[in-house]
Amino acid sequence: MSDQHHDIELSGCSPTPLAHYLKALGILRLVAEQADKNAQGWWVNDHFWLRSKYDREQLLNFFIEQYHPTPLVAPWNGGSGFFSNDNTLAISAISDGQAIRFSRYRNTIVICRKLLHDLKLESKPKEDKPELLQECRNRFPDQELDWLDAAYLITSDGPKYPPLLGTGANDGRLEFTNNFMQHLQNIFSFEDGIVLDETGECLKESLFSNLSNVRSSGTIGQYDPGSLGGANNGTGFEGHSAVNAWDYVLMMEGAITFAAASVKKLESPDGSALAYPFCVRQSGVGYSSSDSVDEETTRSEIWLPIWNSPASFSAISTLMSEGRVMTGKRKPRNGIDFARAIASLGIDRGIIEFQRYAFQQRNGLAFFAVPLGRFIVQGKPGVEELLTTLDQWLYRFRRTATGKNASGRSARVLRLIETAILKLCQRGTSAEVQSLLIALGEAEATVAISKSLKEGEKGNGIRPVPLLSTDWLKKAYDGSIEFRLAAALASISHTKVGPFRRHLEPLDHATWNAAFLKWADEDNDPSLVWGCGNLIRNLSAVLQRRIVDVMKSGKEGNRSDLLAPLSGRLNASLGDISQFIAGTVDDQRIESLLKGLILVDWPNLSADDRTALQGSHTPVPNAAYSLLKLCHLSSLSKNTSIRLDPRISRLAIAGKFSEATKSASRRLRDSGFPPALDEVYLTGEVARRTTAALVFPISQQASERLFNHVIRRDKLGVTLHE
Incomplete structure (x- = not known):
């Protein structure tokens, strides 16, 4: 870090909604990659802070005059702008423009069009989609591969799509990359790259929460459900969907920070599976609107780290890409396991909190990133030791209680157990241990009166709860x-x-x-x-x-x-x-x-x-x-x-x-x-x-x-x- 640096509070960036969290990562990433490799970022009182060579005005000037957008494209999606029935206004404007800041974008669009021509694809691919995805990885420049890693991965079981970007930068009828290009069109002139009138005020609002009435039509999608409009969402009976174009652009730039990986799962017989940073299966407990149905319709849940010490983008990128979280000697399977990892400090040091989100189906086929609560990273001595002896029993009980033929009582008891575990990991008091004990007793009674639960479908029924150590008494x-x-x-x-x-x-x-x-x-x-x-x-x-x-x-x-x-x-x-x-x-x-x-x-x-x-x-x-x-x-x-x-x-x-x-x-x-x-x-x-x-x-x-x-x-x- 040079002797001259400035610490700037970005009050427009907060852990909620998800769009604003990703926006913070996008700002840090762009400044670090395009202007100041020593830039650092951290969180204080729910606001993101940026340390770099730029002061407040210089940071605004960077985005207005120097920022080169990352070429986000998805030629595998219908609606991406590459097919005849798509909205092609924005992608055509980029292709026909001369602005230097969009040269990478134009080059990437050319690669995509040639690729589609070579594969003879004139409409949204179906059976040919895996081949197209593989060819994108083969032909894209190395500097664009981070975007592909964030959007999808090729595994032995076929393409896998990280939940943060829906199904390959698409969610229902909303195609992310075309919307990204449209919002860029609302900010810049593609001909000369100059920022359009009034968008500077939008940038101030996006970064510093300055009031601005300038909005672009469209939607920000799953990342900010509160801006989607609808009944009672506004001063009138019906609210309209509008978005700050800079919010959308910087949010998408931040999403690239997350990179998935194809890994061998030693815990299961699967050949390979998608591993995503701090991402686990949904647990439908621990929030006011919780329901077991959420587990069936939710893509997954993600726990986003919040750190309070200045960290470079390189360090944050490594943290995000690895996403090291351990419950005992294994990776967490669901939200309950993740809470256990936090309670036992089985996570990377430097993180003070996690903001929990779930991608829940809430509007037809569309998903919302629903915030499910904040979890402080604070070790709860002895909690993991209490729970470890129950791991195998809990795993079998959960599998049975969520099966097709599960009784309503067993599903209810499972929710009691998981709610108690979540609260125990958060607070660690005797009241939570008691609640878990009571829930386990209820589960035992449920199994005891059910022949199907005791015997199972193939003789793999649920045994009695194993003897709990006397530490349970003390706690x-x-x-x-x-x-x-x-x-x-x-x-x-x-x-x-x-x-x-x-x-x-x-x-x-x-x-x-x-x-x-x-x-x-x-x-x-x-x-x-x-x-x-x-x-x-x-x-x-x-x-x-x-x-x-x-x-x-x-x-x-x-x-x-x-x-x-x-x-x-x-x-x-x-x-x-x-x-x-x-x-x-x-x-x-x-x-x-x-x-x-x-x-x-x-x-x-x-x-x-x-x-x-x-x-x-x-x-x-x-x-x-x-x-x-x-x-x-x-x-x-x-x-x-x-x-x-x-x-x-x-x-x-x-x-x-x-x-x-x-x-x-x-x-x-x-x-x-x-x-x-x-x-x-x-x-x-x-x-x-x-x-x-x-x-x-x-x-x-x-x-x-x-x-x-x-x-x-x-x-x-x-x-x-x-």
Whole structure:
């Protein structure tokens, strides 16, 4: 960079609409290639800044007096000006003119016409189009190949068209190159190259947002949907389509910055495929008008980088042409993967934000470049580690949920998952991790009740969600009672009765503790007791089922199996249980979190994690709970336990609460622990919630508190502590 340089704010160039982003690249490219190779550009507060040897007036003079337009031609398109039925006014004017600044353009037009003559093409090519495209690459001068690379590529599967320029510089009925020439005709005299009257004011507006009333008829196409006119688009009932000619010209000049590449896709059996900078398949989530239908009608989405440090056009061109973005060890497939790459900083350094666009079909056959939001490049530690273990499962679930025979529920759940992932990558807070956990739990439940999803078309069905690492707990924990209670329930397990998860889904017993679970061959497992009822009814059903199963296992095996049917890797605190019984918690949220938390790899929960998830042990729950819970513990001391009596829980669940507490008092007294009361009268919701609360596992310390709450120490027949 020379000692003399000027920094100019181009307030007419912003990340949205797409036309203005491309315009910024066009300005930097033209100045760097035609005037100052040391020119640099960058973004500040949504405006583009240019550093070059030009000041503001000199920059205007460059475009007015020195700028040589890039010869953008598309002889493979109908409407391009090369065929008899096309609008040929602009292309003829360029050909017949004498202006030096259009000499490259005239030469390129001559090459195209000779090429069409040699191939005997007098109308828009169809079957001959691949040959024509190849001949263009063979005959065009090297300096024009960048335009061809931006417009199309020849692959082993035939021509491929980058989405930024539609289908080879064409979108529906709008042909880009002919429009480019027409807008040049609105700016310049092709005879002598002099700028026409008033177009200088248009240039000031395009670069610096100076107000100007000068507009050209026509459309800017997909790049600025707001300028297309239509109903309510203007001060009257109907708006008219008009465009600043300089906006269109500079936008097209900027589009050349993007160059596609034909690459071998190692992730798939395809021979070759189109790789486009920062471009992925559309994900129909993450914006206010999102709809899964968008994925079917959208060409793709593109994430445009925004950088805040001065960079040369050479550096930006390299960045655009390579478009290095990685999700783990692979390239992103869709918008969700791209957001993950940003969260894990799997992108080139120097980029501070990405502006997300999708090319969505919105006006007949035409496409609009719809802005879908801004994403800050800010690493979210641990996010990618959470998601990596789900990659294969998510890939299979997405493929199935978007298939022809997919149910509406599976498609809805997929949107929940992808929305949660997108928000997690943006924010990385516990709320987003929870949302994703809940969505995964919903997906698991969806697959569990669908034979077609479990089996698949060719035996490649969807397995249960793989066990999630305990890091999910730490990142999802928000300090709420609901989370702690749901986590305690989800952690319940028993060597013979199995994990809590089996009460919600038909799991293969042999894979209970395996890294990759399998579905049971039959769905008639009597342990599947979780239904559509409320949380209280379902917990009571689980309580009764686990006691039945543990009693059965004791008859068939070791009597030690009778112990701990309700023990878990994480214990609920007495204070949280008191809140549950009082009904001051959100039952629906507990259930939603539970369905996600059962997916966690609970056997690997560390002691530190258990401590971090502990609530308060005050207040102690009501006396009725204390009586009943003491009869459902594995032990009261090292060598002292109370034999499980299934009749107690059956009475409580049946609503005979007084008889249940009387039976519990008798069981305690017979075991050498005389209670201070014989029975407790509870009715209604409190009685039902007290019964359901028996399912929550508690610690040895908590059981001692319950003991002190209802047992008469002066009448003890045994010693509690050794």
